Amino acid sequence: MQRLFETIRAKVETGARVSDAEALALFESHDLLGIGELAGVANRRQNGDKVYFNVNRHINYTNVCVNRCTFCAFSKSEEEDGGYTLALNEILDKVAEADEAGATEIHMVGGLHPDLPFDFYLEMLGSIKAAHPRMHLKAFTAVEIDYFSKLTGMPVEQVIRSLKAAGLGSMPGGGAEILDKEVRQKICPEKISGERWLEVIETVHNEGLKTNATMLFGHLESHAARVDHLSRLRRLQDKTGGFQAFIPLAFQPDNTRVPGAKGVGGVDALKTLAISRIYLDNFQHIKAYWVMLGLKIAQVSLAFGVNDLDGTVVEEKIGHDAGAESPQVLARTQIVSMIRKAGKIPVERDTLYRELGEG
Ligand code: V47
Numbered sequence: 098m099q100r101l102f103e104t105i106r107a108k109v110e111t112g113a114r115v116s117d118a119e120a121l122a123l124f125e126s127h128d129l130l131g132i133g134e135l136a137g138v139a140n141r142r143q144n145g146d147k148v149y150f151n152v153n154r155h156i157n158y159t160n161v162c163v164n165r166c167t168f169c170a171f172s173k174s175e176e177e178d179g180g181y182t183l184a185l186n187e188i189l190d191k192v193a194e195a196d197e198a199g200a201t202e203i204h205m206v207g208g209l210h211p212d213l214p215f216d217f218y219l220e221m222l223g224s225i226k227a228a229h230p231r232m233h234l235k236a237f238t239a240v241e242i243d244y245f246s247k248l249t250g251m252p253v254e255q256v257i258r259s260l261k262a263a264g265l266g267s268m269p270g271g272g273a274e275i276l277d278k279e280v281r282q283k284i285c286p287e288k289i290s291g292e293r294w295l296e297v298i299e300t301v302h303n304e305g306l307k308t309n310a311t312m313l314f315g316h317l318e319s320h321a322a323r324v325d326h327l328s329r330l331r332r333l334q335d336k337t338g339g340f341q342a343f344i345p346l347a348f349q350p351d352n353t354r355v356p357g358a359k360g361v362g363g364v365d366a367l368k369t370l371a372i373s374r375i376y377l378d379n380f381q382h383i384k385a386y387w388v389m390l391g392l393k394i395a396q397v398s399l400a401f402g403v404n405d406l407d408g409t410v411v412e413e414k415i416g417h418d419a420g421a422e423s424p425q426v427l428a429r430t431q432i433v434s435m436i437r438k439a440g441k442i443p444v445e446r447d448t449l450y451r452e453l454g455e456g
């Protein structure tokens with residue numbers, strides 16, 4: 098084990114690449130502080146002591162979805178109670194509130210609604226942009242893009258061009274879940290395959306839009322499936338350079354239908370964030386999403402290779418419907434204080450990581 102850490106340290110210090118076997122060995126190791134230290138070295142090489150955050154608002158325009166992913170407590174079928182779709186004026190009210198509160202980004206994703214036409218999404222982007230031209234709209238997952246393509250009969254390229262023309266600025270990283278076929282079949286059998294997720298994202302990058310990438314962890318996946326996921330992302334990033342941040346999402350088990358699911362402990366969360374930093378040498382940003390991690394683990398993760406903290410959020414449904422105990426909203430001052438108390442320098446950023454000033 099000592100040998101493994103020495104080899105990886107030498108690689109991390111010189112910017113050489115860690116292998117899949119080495120990443121797997123780190124997942125099997127119990128030396129959490131050793132892993133954290135290596136991740137800290139890798140992070141400092143790229144980002145120094147800066148930790149980025151942004152002022153944003155999440156809006157989930159609909160929870161009605163034709164898929165039934167077993168890990169998802171957010172979605173409802175059309176017939177079920179509790180399904181909702183926001184009207185355009187409700188969405189605009191939320192954006193106006195966010196703009197007044199200093200948000201620079203609206204993060205919008207939703208279920209795959211059986212009846213909403215593609216025009217709904219174009220109108221949503223267009224009306225927000227008309228009222229708030231400077232607001233960055235980070236919206237839709239690769240799963241939704243594929244759905245829009247099926248809905249309209251248009252190729253993915255054309256869907257993206259239409260959304261871009263209406264105001265889409267970039268895309269979040271959702272829908273990746275676990276790319277491994279066997280696990281994916283168990284947790285989201287109706288969702289597009291891992292290969293298709295990568296293919297859609299590659300097209301989005303080729304169309305000139307940045308995206309993030311996520312990994313849903315802590316359900317049925319093995320360590321090998323996590324490494325496979327990271328490996329496929331690293332290869333795509335080598336090809337396109339279009340990923341901005343990687344966000345490991347800690348699975349929240351309440352109200353879900355994943356058999357035997359228990360949720361993610363602090364050690365596993367920190368290890369996964371740290372190994373992501375060590376392995377994904379071509380991703381500049383590893384982001385802690387405090388909604389799923391909890392505030393305390395999110396703060397501690399800043400010593401485990403994380404350099405980005407998302408965000409003010411304001412209203413969150415996906416994690417909270419599944420039992421997340423974190424608050425709904427963080428004030429800018431709270432984020433700044435969390436980062437400062439971790440001994441780091443808080444830097445507000447916009448969605449494309451342009452610096453807006455120290456917190
Ligand atoms: O794709 C669903 C996940 C994702 C659960 O790119 C769950 O900046 C945990 O992608 N427990 C949506 N996770 C959220 C997402 C995201 C969040 C923050 C920032 C960014 C970004 C992206 O939430 C879904 C799915 O992977 N999810 N159910 C659950 N029970």
Ligand code: SF4
Pocket residue numbers: 162163164165166169171172207208209240285288
């Ligand atoms: Fe639908 Fe997305 Fe939930 Fe799956 S994770 S059921 S695609 S909203």
